[in-house]
Amino acid sequence: PVTRMGDVVLHYRPGSIAELGGLLQRAERLLESFPYRTPPVFTPWSPATADRHLPIRPAKPPPVVIGPPHRLPSGGRTHANALREPPPLKRSWSVFTQSSVPQEESLSNEFRGVVAAYKLHLHQRAKWVIGRHNCGGSGDIEQVWRALNRHVRSSRLSTCNANIRRERAEIWVFCDVVRSERVGRFLKEQLQLLGRIELSVHSRGNVFSV
Template sequence: MGDVVLHYRPGSIAELGGLLQRAERLLESFPYRTPPVFTPWSPATADRHLPIRPAKPPPVVIGPPHRLPSGGRTHANALREPEGHSLVAEGRHAGPAGPQPPLKRSWSVFTQSSVPQEESLSNEFRGVVAAYKLHLHQRAKWVIGRHNCGGSGDIEQVWRALNRHVRSSRLSTCNANIRRERAEIWVFCDVVRSERVGRFLKEQLQLLGRIELSVHSRGNVFSV
């Protein structure tokens, strides 16, 4: 049992003896129990470095025989238990061994992506990057407005043409969306590729006027 602190009001020193006796009588009803000695569940020091292993290892599952393409040899595969741990119940009748179904294999096929070309930035664009302290791999966006879509101003037609270029991997590093409420198309790309992407958009989509390159917290920083 820990220490017991008795608080009393100043000026009542004469009653202190009675308070101490009353506190002792109250504390007598609490049993005093010695806590048990802690026994760790971990093994002794001699067995501390032994590995923890399951009582029975898992069975080895191997598929049907396969022919190796190099040597032309086959190896028989079966479902077997490890040696020394084979437990077969008596009186169990094995059913007739039927033909095993062939193993089904799934393949993930992907196209080989082209190696990104080194971007050659113009002196003007290098000055923009240095002036605004832009990181070459941060994202920027080209803004295409209705006034860039020719005399008809059909922004939906430009959007369909842009989708064809994105799906054909000609703009593999870009993603775009259309803001119909603002009649604008936003094309996102890395700063290091933004100059080439902007000129590609101007030529392939046959845009009129100038399109603006915008960077977050910087605004419009470049145009072509």
């Protein structure tokens, strides 16, 4: 247990509470020979009434730095004007190989007239429609669909995507207008289609056939 006497801490064993009074007296007698120091009284640096009349603003205005305008070494513009002017634009260029850019010269005069008449964009999508009547005597549209998948996966029709509409017994092959004439002739030859297949464009209907 611990007992405090002012700034003195007295430690004693537990169970000797009856002897605590004697311990305190003995400790006081031992401390009589030590000098006592009275702490100084705190005195504030300003009067107690000084905070009632604090100034709202400083008595003097802040200093103002006056000097000649700063000029950049490279030109006659001031520093303020240089901060306001936007930095010069950096141009970026892209280069494409000639083989990846579709050429308008690959279009036939007939198809070029179709594009002009319907005001088609060369990179909008169009679709070739293959029906059951184009699939030979058996009319097996599933066999044509399997053959078409092989050509698409072999990258021979890399710019195309296709789906089969079994409820309508039709195959739709989508491609860009600029490539549609070549794609249509490829489908006719490689899939050995009969009759004519129609090229359809959204909001235009059938615009061309091979």
